[in-house]
Amino acid sequence: MATRAGLDQVLVVRAAAELADTLGLNEVTLATLAEKLGVRTPTLYHYVDGLAGLRREIALLACRELTQNLGKSIMGKAGEEAVLAMAQAYRSFVNTHPGLYSATVQAADPADQELVAAQTEVVEVAIQTLASYHFEKEDAIHAVRMLRSLVHGFATLESSGGFGIPLDLNETFRRLLTTFLTALALPH
Amino acid sequence: MATRAGLDQVLVVRAAAELADTLGLNEVTLATLAEKLGVRTPTLYHYVDGLAGLRREIALLACRELTQNLGKSIMGKAGEEAVLAMAQAYRSFVNTHPGLYSATVQAADPADQELVAAQTEVVEVAIQTLASYHFEKEDAIHAVRMLRSLVHGFATLESSGGFGIPLDLNETFRRLLTTFLTALALPH
DNA sequence: GATTATAATCTAATAGTATTAGACAAATCC
DNA sequence: GGATTTGTCTAATACTATTAGATTATAATC
Numbered sequence: 001m002a003t004r005a006g007l008d009q010v011l012v013v014r015a016a017a018e019l020a021d022t023l024g025l026n027e028v029t030l031a032t033l034a035e036k037l038g039v040r041t042p043t044l045y046h047y048v049d050g051l052a053g054l055r056r057e058i059a060l061l062a063c064r065e066l067t068q069n070l071g072k073s074i075m076g077k078a079g080e081e082a083v084l085a086m087a088q089a090y091r092s093f094v095n096t097h098p099g100l101y102s103a104t105v106q107a108a109d110p111a112d113q114e115l116v117a118a119q120t121e122v123v124e125v126a127i128q129t130l131a132s133y134h135f136e137k138e139d140a141i142h143a144v145r146m147l148r149s150l151v152h153g154f155a156t157l158e159s160s161g162g163f164g165i166p167l168d169l170n171e172t173f174r175r176l177l178t179t180f181l182t183a184l185a186l187p188h
Numbered sequence: 189m190a191t192r193a194g195l196d197q198v199l200v201v202r203a204a205a206e207l208a209d210t211l212g213l214n215e216v217t218l219a220t221l222a223e224k225l226g227v228r229t230p231t232l233y234h235y236v237d238g239l240a241g242l243r244r245e246i247a248l249l250a251c252r253e254l255t256q257n258l259g260k261s262i263m264g265k266a267g268e269e270a271v272l273a274m275a276q277a278y279r280s281f282v283n284t285h286p287g288l289y290s291a292t293v294q295a296a297d298p299a300d301q302e303l304v305a306a307q308t309e310v311v312e313v314a315i316q317t318l319a320s321y322h323f324e325k326e327d328a329i330h331a332v333r334m335l336r337s338l339v340h341g342f343a344t345l346e347s348s349g350g351f352g353i354p355l356d357l358n359e360t361f362r363r364l365l366t367t368f369l370t371a372l373a374l375p376h
Numbered sequence: 377g378a379t380t381a382t383a384a385t386c387t388a389a390t391a392g393t394a395t396t397a398g399a400c401a402a403a404t405c406c
Numbered sequence: 407g408g409a410t411t412t413g414t415c416t417a418a419t420a421c422t423a424t425t426a427g428a429t430t431a432t433a434a435t436c
Contacts, residue, residue, distance in 0.1 A: 004384060004431060031422065041423075043385055051423065107348040138355060145342075145351060145360045146367065153341020154333075160295040163333060167326060172333045179334065182374070183367040192402065192413060219393065229394075231414055239394065 007037065012047045013057045020058060020099025028058070028099070056115060059108065062100035063118035069093050070125040079132045080181050086129050087151050087177050094155035101159065105152070123148065133184060143184060150180060193227050200225065200235045201245045208246060208287025216287070218242070244303060247296065250288035251306035257281050258313040267320045268369050274317050275339050275365050282343035289347070293340070311336065321372060331372065338364060 015036055019028045030051055034041045048054045073089030074082040094101045104122065108115040126144050135143055154173055157163055163172075203224055207216045218239055222229045236242045261277035262270040282289045292310065296303040314332050323331055342364055346357055 007384085029422070030424090040386060042387085042425080045424080046384065105344075105348065110349075141355050142360045142363050145345075146338075146364045149341035149345055149364060150334075150338050151341070152345055153337035153339070156293075156344070157333075157337055157340055160293060161298075167329050172330045175330050176334045176337060179371040180367065183371040186370070195413085217393070218395090227413095228415060230396080230416085233395080234413065 007039070007043075007047060009047045009057070012037065012044065013054070013061055016054055016058050017061055017097075017100055020103065021097050022099070025058075025099045025102045028054070030054070055103070055106075056112065058100070059103040059106060060115055060118055062097070062103040063115070063122055065097070065100060066090075066093050066104055067118070067121045067125060070122065074125070074129055082129045082132070083147070083181060084177055086126065087147075087173070090151050091155045091158070091173060094159050098159050101155070105156070147180065150176060193225065193231075195225065195227070195231075195235060197235045197245070200232065201242070201249055204242055204246055205249055205285075205288055208291065209285050210287070213246075213287045213290045216242070216246070243291070243294075244300065246288070247291040247294060248303055248306050250285070250291040251303070251310055253285070253288060254278075254281050254292055255306070255309045255313060258310065262313070262317055270317045270320070271335070271369060272365055274313065275335075275361070278339050279343045279346070279361060282347050286347050289343070293344070335368065338368060 012033070016028050016033050019032060019036060023032070030041045030044050033054070034044055037044075044054070048057060069089050069092075070086050073085045077085050104119065108119055110116065123144060126147055127140065130140060130143050130147065133140075133143065154176060158169055163169060200221070204216050204221050207220060207224060211220070218229045218232050221242070222232055225232075232242070236245060257277050257280075258274050261273045265273050292307065296307055298304065311332060314336055315328065318328060318331050318335065321328075321331065342361055345351055351357060351360075
């Protein structure tokens with residue numbers, strides 16, 4: 001027994017991410033992950049610091065992927081076009097990677113600088129997107145918070161099936177953003 | 189042994205709700221709950237259908253309390269004043285009952301009519317609040333979704349510590365709402 | 377190529393959950 | 407006061423995470 005499985009941390013965390021997106025973040029246990037990888041649970045301790053460590057790695061991966069997706073979505077775009085593209089990318093990420101997205105939203109241990117930094121980077125992209133609006137310092141922060149609240153709120157409610165009525169969600173989302181952008185364009 | 193503890197379902201679920209708000213929803217286990225109530229775990233099965241049943245009861249309680257709070261907040265108010273009051277009540281609920289609020293947002297089993305109805309009622313209050321804007325049918329639904337996304341998004345991000353920078357959150361929230369209301373007031 | 381060292385995986389054991397079954401005692405009913 | 411119901415318990419099972427330490431596969435060295 002004990003033929004090597006050829007694992008490494010990246011592979012393990014990726015497998016966990018897949019489980020998160022298919023079964024839900026809460027169903028990612030060392031047991032299910034070990035089974036998926038064809039290995040016994042204690043083996044995972046060589047790649048990850050227990051369940052808590054695994055969750056942290058998932059969150060890190062998730063933040064990085066989201067940041068990357070958002071970054072790509074606004075390449076070569078600016079102003080309203082960029083905001084719309086980013087918002088769509090955000091929403092799309094929530095829907096294709098519901099488990100990973102959940103991981104990005106969980107409160108991080110403030111002492112965990114690496115994770116906090118990864119979470120901050122997501123916000124940085126949003127700030128960049130709004131740069132062309134030339135807000136005063138504080139106005140920019142408020143604007144980013146507003147945009148984030150709105151996109152996060154819509155995306156999570158949609159993802160959890162919170163919108164019961166079967167009326168076009170794309171239309172709601174489009175209106176949500178244009179309403180916000182219209183209001184931003186007004187004198188402030 | 190076996191002196192009676194004088195429990196009933198309401199008492200058990202209330203205790204669970206307290207645990208949810210102090211320790212977090214995920215820390216509500218039959219073990220912690222039993223200990224809080226001075227009883228052994230199997231006893232709880234007489235009041236609640238296992239852990240899954242307990243969670244469902246918590247969600248039900250949470251939805252009802254939130255609905256009640258929102259309802260109270262808009263009594264005797266209308267228009268913009270009502271929307272602002274409701275939004276503040278919503279946010280305040282999220283902050284004073286973080287555990288319960290989490291429970292209201294979790295996706296319900298669509299077959300669980302009672303819970304689905306309780307979740308829907310929360311939305312009904314929002315619809316009522318927007319009634320004075322006299323939207324066309326579909327416009328009303330979009331408007332409610334938008335308001336909900338925005339309030340939910342802000343409240344959950346605030347609650348989970350998602351806003352890192354220490355800049356007045358009340359101000360952000362105020363702007364978020366007035367921006368939305370301003371845009372709603374524009375011809376549509 | 378044999379030997380040694382390192383690293384990956386395993387088994388075994390402990391402790392904490394949820395859950396079910398069934399015993400026993402306390403309250404209630406007649 | 408005896409019978410019944412109801413609340414709580416103990417005991418047992420099955421799952422999870424975690425730690426310790428044995429074992430084996432690969433890599434490194436001579």
